[in-house]
Amino acid sequence: MTRAVVTVIGADRPGIVAGISSVLAEHNANIEDISQTVLRDLFAMVMLVDLSEADVSVGKLREELQKAGEELGVDVIVQHEDVYRAMHRV
Amino acid sequence: MSSLDVEEVIETIEMIRMRNLDVRAVTLGINLLDRAHPDPEELARDVREKIVEVAGDLVEVVEEVEDELGVPIVNKRIAVTPCSIVAASAVRKEGREAVLTLAEALDEAAEEVGVDYLGGYTALVYDGFTEADEAVLDTIPEAIEGTERLCASVVVADERYGINMDAVYRTAEAVKETAERTDGHGCARLVALTNAPENTPFMAGAFHGVGQPEACVNVGISGPGVVRAVVEELKDVDFRTLHDEIKRTAFKITRVGELVGRRVAERLGVEFGAVDLSLAPTPEEGDSVAEILEGIGLESCGCPGSTAALHLLMDAVKKGGAAATSRHGGYSEAFIPVSEDAGMARAAEEALTLEKLEAMTAVCSVGIDMVVVPGDTPVETIAGIIADEAAIGVVTGKPTAVRIIPAPGKEPGDEFEMGGLLGRAPVMDVSDYRPTMFRRDGRIPPKFPR
Numbered sequence: 001m002t003r004a005v006v007t008v009i010g011a012d013r014p015g016i017v018a019g020i021s022s023v024l025a026e027h028n029a030n031i032e033d034i035s036q037t038v039l040r041d042l043f044a045m046v047m048l049v050d051l052s053e054a055d056v057s058v059g060k061l062r063e064e065l066q067k068a069g070e071e072l073g074v075d076v077i078v079q080h081e082d083v084y085r086a087m088h089r090v
Numbered sequence: 091m092s093s094l095d096v097e098e099v100i101e102t103i104e105m106i107r108m109r110n111l112d113v114r115a116v117t118l119g120i121n122l123l124d125r126a127h128p129d130p131e132e133l134a135r136d137v138r139e140k141i142v143e144v145a146g147d148l149v150e151v152v153e154e155v156e157d158e159l160g161v162p163i164v165n166k167r168i169a170v171t172p173c174s175i176v177a178a179s180a181v182r183k184e185g186r187e188a189v190l191t192l193a194e195a196l197d198e199a200a201e202e203v204g205v206d207y208l209g210g211y212t213a214l215v216y217d218g219f220t221e222a223d224e225a226v227l228d229t230i231p232e233a234i235e236g237t238e239r240l241c242a243s244v245v246v247a248d249e250r251y252g253i254n255m256d257a258v259y260r261t262a263e264a265v266k267e268t269a270e271r272t273d274g275h276g277c278a279r280l281v282a283l284t285n286a287p288e289n290t291p292f293m294a295g296a297f298h299g300v301g302q303p304e305a306c307v308n309v310g311i312s313g314p315g316v317v318r319a320v321v322e323e324l325k326d327v328d329f330r331t332l333h334d335e336i337k338r339t340a341f342k343i344t345r346v347g348e349l350v351g352r353r354v355a356e357r358l359g360v361e362f363g364a365v366d367l368s369l370a371p372t373p374e375e376g377d378s379v380a381e382i383l384e385g386i387g388l389e390s391c392g393c394p395g396s397t398a399a400l401h402l403l404m405d406a407v408k409k410g411g412a413a414a415t416s417r418h419g420g421y422s423e424a425f426i427p428v429s430e431d432a433g434m435a436r437a438a439e440e441a442l443t444l445e446k447l448e449a450m451t452a453v454c455s456v457g458i459d460m461v462v463v464p465g466d467t468p469v470e471t472i473a474g475i476i477a478d479e480a481a482i483g484v485v486t487g488k489p490t491a492v493r494i495i496p497a498p499g500k501e502p503g504d505e506f507e508m509g510g511l512l513g514r515a516p517v518m519d520v521s522d523y524r525p526t527m528f529r530r531d532g533r534i535p536p537k538f539p540r
Contacts, residue, residue: 005099037096046096059157077103079160081094086345088098 001052003032003081006065008045010074016045019072023064029054048081110315110377111343112162113350114370116152117291117308119298119363120144122171122210128179130188134195137176141168141199141208144305144360149204151357159353161346164312164511168200169296170210178222186225190233197237207279209241209296215257216248216284217533227260231267234276241294247284247480249487252536258282258480259528262473266496269465274497278460278512281493282476284483289364290420295491306363308419309351313343314369314431315377317407321385332386333406340367340410348415364419367411368456369403371431373513379403379424380433380442391434392442392450400424401453421489426450427460429495429508429515438516439503444475452482457490462506462515465498472496474525477534485537 008020017034024031024047033048051058062078069076105111125136149166156163170176173192180188193211200208211233213223230242244261247253261282268276281294288299291310320339324332347365355362371379380391386399404424412418426447428434434442444461451457457479463472476492483490497506502519 005094007099007103009103033094035096044096044100046094046099048094057158058160059154062157062160077107077160079102080158082349083159083161083346084094084098084102086349087102087342088095 001050002058004049004051004058004061005079005081005084006047006049007077008069008074009077010043012043013073016072016074019068020065020076023068024049027054027056027061029056029061105316106161109319110312110372110374111346112164112312113309113347114312115165115167115291115310116163116350116354117167117169117296117310118145118148118358118360119169119289119302119306119308121298121302121304122176123300126176126179128183130180130184130191133177133180133188134191137192138195138199141170141196142202145203145205147358151354155350155353155357159350161350163350165207166205167291167293167296168203168205168208169298170196170208171298171300172210172212172214174213174220174222174226175300177225178220181222181225186229189222189225189229190236193229193233193237193240197240200239206239207241207293208239209243209293210298211240211242212245212297214245216245216254217251218254219257227257227264230264230280231271231276234268234279235271241279241296243281243283243286243295243297245283245286246476247484249285249484250536253477253480253484253534255477255528255534256531258477259469259473262469262476265472265494266469269496269498274462274465274495274506275508277495278493278508281491283489283491284480285487285489287420287489291366292368292370292420294493302363303361305360307351307355307358307360308363308366309347310366310368310370310420311343311347312370313339314371314379314382315374316343317369318376318378318382318385321382329402333402336403336406337410340407341414344411344414364417365411365415366420367407367418367422368420369407369424371425371427371434372511373430373432375432378431378433379426380431380437384433390441391437392440392446396446397450397453400426400450404454421455423455423488425456425459426454428518429460429462429506429513430511432513435513435515438518444518444520448478448482451479451490452486455488455490458492458494460493460495460508460512460515462495462497462500462517463520464502464517465496465500467496467520468524470524470526470528471520473528481534
């Protein structure tokens, strides 16, 4: 299963969740989990996204989400779930 | 969230985006022994063919993995079987021209597959010279001048065999001539080694050892910036707590290297070799080993206490890293190059002297690295520096190296620009007194085992 972690960082404003999730929906990427928090002075939204049925690669999805993020005035980071699992799980 | 912790996600992002966490090098080792041929032209053609065949997809695959994982992978490289072995029969037939033809072919192949460096213009002479070793050693300056990507190394000493002092002197001559032919810059592609690891991903010393498989991927991690941030945050903790936190960080950094290495090797259809745990600094702001040491507690790297601080750092990095990969390899130490580490280059204008740098290498492999000295430094003095570092390697059993740049026309205090990731450094002062020992021939014996 390919899962990506999508992190959105920036100042809070209406439409961020909608803007990001519409890109995911367009590509049939399923949001499995979503969490918002204010951490180290950053507003952060973290999504776990299942890409097994999606029509894009992680790289392509990153490109599109970053473009959407630019329009929304937020920073979007997309990484493979494996990176987190490797680093933080023994 | 489904076992993903938001704080961990943010920490990872912080490491990559703000602390320069990346994978420094993915190096594909390729065996060339099956292409050995007495005719230099045929040898060159076969070798080029094989490199393109095995490494043709390397850059594409690495970029694919980089894109997929979202972790930057900085350098893609190739290491090949030492030329002195591959070209032995061709040297017998055509002499030095055979290795120069091979050097050219290797450089062309490296360019064709798009890697930044190819290592393996190597002579293994710690216990004496073969005819082909001599051909490689004698042609290093010419080979470096005539190529852009080729890296040369001379293994001058080994803990089991001692120090080949003739090789030390001849390597110093090669360093000097390379500097003169390339205005100093070529010396970044030439290194004198002791206890050379056969699976390091780092240049200039990478080559594919004869005990290695047909092809394998070795990975060099990075991360001084990440460790530095941890040390900065822990100003008031005791040594053991600091050690523990560095260890945890090293674990995380190494896991990224392990993940990348496995994936690249799998997609290339070759074996995954080892992860080199070395902390490799860059001239980027904050990505400095010197600043980690200063964060542990030094006014300026190189002042008294530096060797102890480096020991603490290395021990923690190795213990954390070793838990994160089942196979560590290469040097697996902190690199303390002067020009490539902006903090080190600054320290070289403050507390750091060449002699203290040498002392620090007693607790840390890699040795005297990317040190710029005056252009008129005598060959004997360079040979003395190489011999001292070799002695440390022979006694400690660690891999040590010397990569030194006698910059033509430069004097102590002048600035020397290497360019790009190689950075810049002040020209360091060397002793005016020179060793006279190189009037003697032969070898210094190995250490008596304890």
